Amino acid sequence: xxxxxxxxxxxxxxQEAVAILGQLGAGAKLLAGGQSxxxxxxxxxxxxxxxxxxxxxxxxxxxxxxRGALHFGAMTRHAEIEHSDLARRIPVLHxxxxxxxxxxxxxxxxxxxxxxxxxPSGDWANALITLDTIVHCLGPxxxxxxxxxxxxxxxxxxxxxxxxxxxxxxVKIPPKGSGGAYIAFKRAAPVYxxxxxxxxxxxxxxxxxxxxxxxxxxxLTAIRAGxxxxxxxxxxxxxxxxxxxxxxxxxxxxxHPDMRGSADYKRELVAALVKRAIHIALRRARxxxxxxxxxxx
Amino acid sequence: MPESSTVQxxxxxxxxxxxxxxxxxxxxxxxxxxLRETCDLTGTHVGCDTTYCGACTxxxxxxxxxxxxxFAVQADGSEITTVEGLEKDGQLHPIQKAFGDAYGLQCGYxxxxxxxxxxxLLAENPEPxxxxxxxxxxxxxxxxxxxxxxxxxxxxAGRNMKGA
Numbered sequence: 001x002x003x004x005x006x007x008x009x010x011x012x013x014x015q016e017a018v019a020i021l022g023q024l025g026a027g028a029k030l031l032a033g034g035q036s037x038x039x040x041x042x043x044x045x046x047x048x049x050x051x052x053x054x055x056x057x058x059x060x061x062x063x064x065x066x067r068g069a070l071h072f073g074a075m076t077r078h079a080e081i082e083h084s085d086l087a088r089r090i091p092v093l094h095x096x097x098x099x100x101x102x103x104x105x106x107x108x109x110x111x112x113x114x115x116x117x118x119x120p121s122g123d124w125a126n127a128l129i130t131l132d133t134i135v136h137c138l139g140p141x142x143x144x145x146x147x148x149x150x151x152x153x154x155x156x157x158x159x160x161x162x163x164x165x166x167x168x169x170x171v172k173i174p175p176k177g178s179g180g181a182y183i184a185f186k187r188a189a190p191v192y193x194x195x196x197x198x199x200x201x202x203x204x205x206x207x208x209x210x211x212x213x214x215x216x217x218x219x220l221t222a223i224r225a226g227x228x229x230x231x232x233x234x235x236x237x238x239x240x241x242x243x244x245x246x247x248x249x250x251x252x253x254x255x256h257p258d259m260r261g262s263a264d265y266k267r268e269l270v271a272a273l274v275k276r277a278i279h280i281a282l283r284r285a286r287x288x289x290x291x292x293x294x295x296x297x
Numbered sequence: 298m299p300e301s302s303t304v305q306x307x308x309x310x311x312x313x314x315x316x317x318x319x320x321x322x323x324x325x326x327x328x329x330x331x332l333r334e335t336c337d338l339t340g341t342h343v344g345c346d347t348t349y350c351g352a353c354t355x356x357x358x359x360x361x362x363x364x365x366x367x368f369a370v371q372a373d374g375s376e377i378t379t380v381e382g383l384e385k386d387g388q389l390h391p392i393q394k395a396f397g398d399a400y401g402l403q404c405g406y407x408x409x410x411x412x413x414x415x416x417x418l419l420a421e422n423p424e425p426x427x428x429x430x431x432x433x434x435x436x437x438x439x440x441x442x443x444x445x446x447x448x449x450x451x452x453x454a455g456r457n458m459k460g461a
Contacts, residue, residue, distance in 0.1 A: 001346050007305055008324030008370055031371075038366045039348050041325075051324070055371055079360070102436025103414060104351060107360040108367070189435030190349045 003041035009052045014060065014138055014167055017052050021163040022140050024050045030165055031055070032075060032113030035105045036122075060167070061110075063087060068173055074112025074166045082106060090171060091284050092180035092198055096127035099182070099294035102189040112166040118152045118221070121192035125152055126216030127182045129224060130200040132172035139164035155220040177209070178202045179285030181277040184216070185269055185295045187260065193217050194260040195269045197249070199277040203285045206236040213245065213278075215270055218255040225252040228274065242278050249274040307370045313338065314382030324370050328362075329353040331369035332379060340380035340409050344438070351437035354410035355379050361417045363436070378416070380409035391457040392416060392450075401450030403441035411437045415451050423455050 009028075011017035021028050028050035031037060040046040054060065060075035063084045070086060070093070081087045081097035088094045100106055100123050114124040115135060125148070133148035140163055152158050160166070174180070180200040184193035196216035202209045211232040215223045228248035235241045255266035273295075280290050306321040313336055320335045332338045332355070344352030346365050353364040356378035383390035392412050395401065402408040411434060418425055418433035425433065430451045439447060 002327070003325045005304060005323065005325055008307055008368075010370075031368075034368075034371070035348065035366055038327075038368070042327075042346070053371060056373075102351070103417065103433055104354055104361045104363045104436045105348065105366075107357075107362055190351075 001042040003038075004044060004047045006041075006048055007050045009050060010056050011052050011054055013057055014054075014165065017054060017057070017165060018138055018140055018163055020050075020052050021165070024052075026162045028052055028162075030113075030116070032116070033077065033109035034113075035101070035109040036113070036117050036119060054165075060112075065173075070171045070173060072111050072169045072171070074116075074168055075110050076112075078106035078109045078111070078114075079103070081111065089173060090131065090180065091281075091290075092127050092130060092182045092200060093171065095180075095182035095294070096123050096198075099123070099184050105190065111169050115148070115151065115169065116158060116160060116166050118154075118156050118158050119192075120155045120220050120222075121217045123182075123184060123193070123196060123216065126196050126214050126222035127198045128169070128171065129214045129222045130180065130198040130212035131174065134170040135166055136168035136170060137164050138167045143167070145170075149224075152221050174200065175202055177204060177285055179281045179283070181280035181284065181290075183273050183277050183280075183295060185273060192260075195253075195255070195266050195273060197270060197273040197277050199274065199281040201232070201237075201278070201281045201285050203237075203282070208232045208235055208237055208241075211245075213249060213274060215249060215253050215274075218253040218266055218270055223252055223254065225249045225274070228252060232278070237278065237282055242275055245278060246271040246275045307373075309369050309373045311369075311372050311374070312376045314378060320369075322369050324368060326369045327365055328355070328367040328369045328372050328377075329364035331372075332364060332377070338379050338381050342406055342409060344406065344410075349438065350407070351410045351414065351434075352407050354413045354437060356413050356416060359417070359420065361414045361436075378413065380412060383412060383416070392419070392454040395454035395457060396447075396450045399446050399450035399453050401442065401447045407437060407439045407441075411439065411447060415454060418451065419455050419458060423459050425451065425455060427452075 029048040031051045031053045060073045062073040078100045135151045182198040184196035198214045200212040211229040213225045213228045228245040231244040250267045250271040253270045255263045257263045342352040344350035348366045355364045
């Protein structure tokens, strides 16, 4: 399958990519890892007149710790995050990176591309929305920083102007006593999840000081399940409070029936995933090493 | 569609299996088509053509990628390994030999891609457990074997490469 013909531009720097986008107008799109965009082009769901390739720019792929936060260059591949000891410091990040699609896709796909695409079935937005995440953007008028919760507006829609791009993703390191988990439930590795959930907890002894719970693939954007979080916050995490959080998450999910399952099935799945993720997050908050949290049908 | 005279052609220089290739191609040409149609390397297969099955897997700078999900122009300046590059001096690579010895293939359509995913795995982890093999080849679909003999082939290859 061939995409429609397009003009190819190889940007030498992020500034140059912004300038090219500005010259070419809305018919130009950025090519990052391409693992979502190229399939869309081949199916001709997307038909941009111009593609601006970011893959030849140096220094856009990095992972570093600065001022209490981890910083990821926009072109950092999922596999680089999967294998990063630094990223393991925030377990949600490692879970997410290690579970996206398969080895081949993780070798190409990028964290910045995933956020900028804002696919409702994407993994990164759902995982990162439970953390204090800031998206660094660059446009013709310079740089700006946007909190992730304000960055994605709707399915496939972000605050980025057509001549603006993501340069970096900044994730604040959670306080001591924190633990998290991200679980995607998939029918097979290369497919999009049926549903996914991210849980981030901060414990003070037996009491849950803070909780963030997000649901993916069951709405037009990742959903923060505020009532599920409230069911945990300030309480000890017993079977009763965890069950209450799972029920609140079920109610917060807004799934569409499709070939992956009915709406009721997906709500049931969300409740089960939230329960499981809370248990893993809690064990990690207590300092346990818990591996491999993705599930396959 | 632009007139044929206005179609943009872009120079691509790559090293495939150690040999240099220089071609002028349309930007929309996929890497798999580039390998098969302009380099005559037809060992890399087109399976689903939708980033699912992994039959088109090649190594790009030693990392497994789906060559149906990359444009050839993106590989400019890179080193690529296809299944044709595994054999050396008429001798099968230990991975190829193990897939035969352990009956890790039947129709063979998925095999080139599986062997290259195996190549990346064994480079990082010469003695993988079955769980690790499952994760490493999760992007390669085989509709014949049921995978059990593939797991055996990967482990056999690992042992043989270690002994070599």
